[in-house]
Amino acid sequence: MTPTPKTALTIAGSDSGGGAGLQADLRTFFACGVHGMTAVTAVTVQNSLGVAGFSEIPVDVVTAQITAVAGDMGVNAAKTGMLATVEIIEAVASTLDEVGIGRGTQSHVPLVVDPVAASMHGDALLRQDALEALRTELLPRATLATPNLDEVLLLTGVRVSDGQSQREAAQALLELGPQWVLVKGGHLVNSPRCVDLLSDGTHIVELGGPRYETEHTHGGGDTLASAITAGLAKGLGVPDAVSSGKRFIERSVAEAYPLGAGVGPVSPFWRLSQSD
Numbered sequence: 001m002t003p004t005p006k007t008a009l010t011i012a013g014s015d016s017g018g019g020a021g022l023q024a025d026l027r028t029f030f031a032c033g034v035h036g037m038t039a040v041t042a043v044t045v046q047n048s049l050g051v052a053g054f055s056e057i058p059v060d061v062v063t064a065q066i067t068a069v070a071g072d073m074g075v076n077a078a079k080t081g082m083l084a085t086v087e088i089i090e091a092v093a094s095t096l097d098e099v100g101i102g103r104g105t106q107s108h109v110p111l112v113v114d115p116v117a118a119s120m121h122g123d124a125l126l127r128q129d130a131l132e133a134l135r136t137e138l139l140p141r142a143t144l145a146t147p148n149l150d151e152v153l154l155l156t157g158v159r160v161s162d163g164q165s166q167r168e169a170a171q172a173l174l175e176l177g178p179q180w181v182l183v184k185g186g187h188l189v190n191s192p193r194c195v196d197l198l199s200d201g202t203h204i205v206e207l208g209g210p211r212y213e214t215e216h217t218h219g220g221g222d223t224l225a226s227a228i229t230a231g232l233a234k235g236l237g238v239p240d241a242v243s244s245g246k247r248f249i250e251r252s253v254a255e256a257y258p259l260g261a262g263v264g265p266v267s268p269f270w271r272l273s274q275s276d
C-alpha cells in the first residue's frame with residue numbers, strides 16, 4: 001500500500017486561469033509531495049490580463065470545508081490566501097482555533113498567512129474594510145506571514161525601498177503578532193537580486209537569489225507560500241521550510257511560461273522530473 005502523504009490545507013480563492021490562488025497552491029502541494037486540500041473562499045473571474053470580478057462563497061460553506069477536512073483527514077499545515085471579506089476572515093480565524101490550527105492553539109499545526117490584498121495587475125482581492133480584520137484576526141494566529149511589498153505598505157505603512165527599510169518592515173509586521181515574517185523582495189525591481197527577509201525578531205535571515213528576466217511571474221507569491229507550507233507539513237522548522245520554498249520558487253520563476261496575452265504563470269513542473 002502507498003504510504004499516506006502529509007496533508008496541507010489551503011484556504012483561498014479560485015483563479016479561473018489556473019496560475020494563482022488555490023490552483024497554484026494545489027499544484028505546488030502536489031509537486032512537493034503532500035496531499036492538498038482546499039477551503040474555497042471566493043471564485044475570481046481571472047486570466048493573464050487581470051481579475052474581472054469575484055464572488056464570495058457563503059461564510060458557513062467556507063468554515064464547513066475547514067471542519068470537514070480537519071476532523072476527518074487531519075491537517076499537518078495550513079495556508080491562507082485570498083479571504084475577501086471581514087466576515088470570512090473572522091469566521092476562518094475562529095474556525096482555525098476550533099480545529100487547532102495556528103499559533104496559540106494546543107496542537108501547534110503551523111499556519112502560513114499570505115495576506116493577499118490585490119493581484120499583480122492591481123485588482124482588489126480583499127474588500128477595503130477587511131484590512132483591519134487581516135491585521136487583528138489573522139496575523140496574530142500566523143506561524144509565518146509572507147507579505148509582498150504592497151501588502152507590507154498596507155499593513156504597516158512602511159514603504160520598503162532597500163535592505164534597511166525591509167528590516168524595519170519586518171519589525172513592524174512582527175508587532176502585529178505573527179511568530180515569523182518573510183518580507184518578500186520581488187517588487188524591488190531595480191535590485192539585481194531577489195532578496196526575501198525572514199525574521200522572528202531574534203533571528204534575521206536574508207534569502208537572496210538571482211532575479212530572472214521574465215514578465216511571467218503570475219502566482220509567484222502563492223507558489224512560494226505553498227511550497228513553504230508543504231515543507232512545514234513534512235515537519236521542517238520555519239527557517240528550513242522557507243529556504244526550501246525559496247529554492248522552489250526560484251526554479252519555478254526560471255521556468256515560467258507565457259500563456260494568454262498578458263502575464264503567464266510560474267511553473268512548478270520542473271519538480272516532477274526530480275527526486276526530493
Ligand SMILES: Nc1ncnc2c1ncn2[C@@H]1O[C@H](COP(=O)(O)OP(=O)(O)O)[C@@H](O)[C@H]1O
Nearest residue numbers: 148184185186187194210211212220221224253
Ligand atoms: N524575477 C524574479 N526572479 C526570481 N525570483 C523572483 C522574481 N520575482 C519574484 N521572485 C521571488 O518570488 C517570490 C514572490 O515574490 P514577490 O513578487 O515579492 O511576491 P508576490 O508574488 O506575492 O507579489 C519571492 O521569493 C521573490 O523573491
Ligand SMILES: Cc1ncc(COP(=O)(O)OP(=O)(O)O)c(N)n1
Nearest residue numbers: 013020021119120218219220221222
Ligand atoms: C484567487 C487569487 N488569489 C491570489 C492571487 C494573488 O496571487 P500571487 O501569487 O500574489 O500572484 P499575482 O497576482 O502577484 O500574480 C490571485 N491573483 N488570485
